[in-house]
Amino acid sequence: MNDKRRPDKNVVDWVEPAVARLNPYQPGRPLEEVAREIGLAPEQVCKLASNENALGVSPLAVEAMRRHAEDMYLYPDGSAYYLRQKVAENFQVRPEQIVFGAGSNELLEFIGHCFMGAGRSIVVSQYAFVIYKLLAMMFGSDIVEVPACELGHDLGAMAAAVRPDTRVVFVCNPNNPTGTFLRPEEIAAFVERIPDDVLIVFDEAYAEISLEPMPDTLRFVLERPNCLMLRTFSKAYGLAGLRIGFGIGPHNLTAALEKPRQPFNTNRMAQEAAVAALDDNDFLIRTRQLCLESRDYFEEACRELGLAYAPTAGNFILVRTGNGGEIAQKLTRRGIIVRPVVPYGLPDHIRITFGTMPENQRVIDALRDIMPTGSN
Ligand SMILES: Cc1ncc(COP(=O)(O)O)c(C=O)c1O
Structure with a gap:
């Protein structure tokens, strides 16, 4: 036994x-x-840090979850049959063109498993959703990061940056954390x-609440051999806690x-909640309406406070406050949680998720108090 010991080594060395x-x-x-x-009750804290839905969960999804609570001793249907049929019908694609993930994050990981590795590269925009780069690092791919243009993707430069070893190009639209739109x-x-x-990955996590008309990327998915569209139930449908998203390709x-x-x-x-949520048009309309109202409110408040912001198409806004951390x-x-974006290379900004209108007012009132006048 003893002679097998290697005291100079630890499992984590491997x-x-x-x-x-x-x-x-x-x-x-959290x-x-x-x-x-900070010694407050959870109800006194408002979380505007993860681009969740300010209206909560789709009520139709809540009903479905209540109805199905007692089925939870059963494993799920691994093929997500009913959800697959529903998504296929909604997008007018064949069921086998859909792949489901525990959030679109898991789908990004599948992309990593399939297409990333040593001797390969990915092309991303500076300030794009950071998970793409983290996955590339994890799988040992090179990262070709293309400088942003007014905080958004410079698609011309990204196309020019594709190398012979490039396997994936990520297009995040609207982009998190900048809110920029293509x-x-x-x-x-x-x-x-x-x-x-x-492979072109269109990451459209905010598509259903986009404040700008979305490009018809499904057309490219159907016409071309190399396009994948990613969607999630985490944002517009308010199901972030359940972890479900899908890709169509x-x-x-x-x-x-x-x-x-x-x-x-x-x-x-x-799966049950997502099937029900897809019918909840009323919730989508109310979500979009609140986002529009919030965007107008934040833009006006930022102008009034003299803070620069990035025009946004998502349910969040990137604001230059100086010293974001x-x-x-x-x-x-x-008691207000927002997101510093230092890891994105944006140390002077914070990202604020749109809340309910009282929450929005609370964060602006707090900023008015905190910000030294005239600075940004
Ligand atoms: C652009 C973008 N893509 C993907 C995701 C992942 O979302 P989820 O894994 O909850 O579907 C997020 C979450 O914030 C996002 O902003």
């Missing part, structure tokens, strides 16, 4: 170097944790320039993405 080097994604702090820290004609011109063997692509999928990756409750901390002490 963690794959690419994994050991990772700095895990820092999600928005409401309960902040409430405990117009249909920009996307169409971009798709034309990307070789057929390079050509069948040979979705079949490849299915391979790294665990048999029960999306849970039974999530410190401002976020000050807001946290007042």
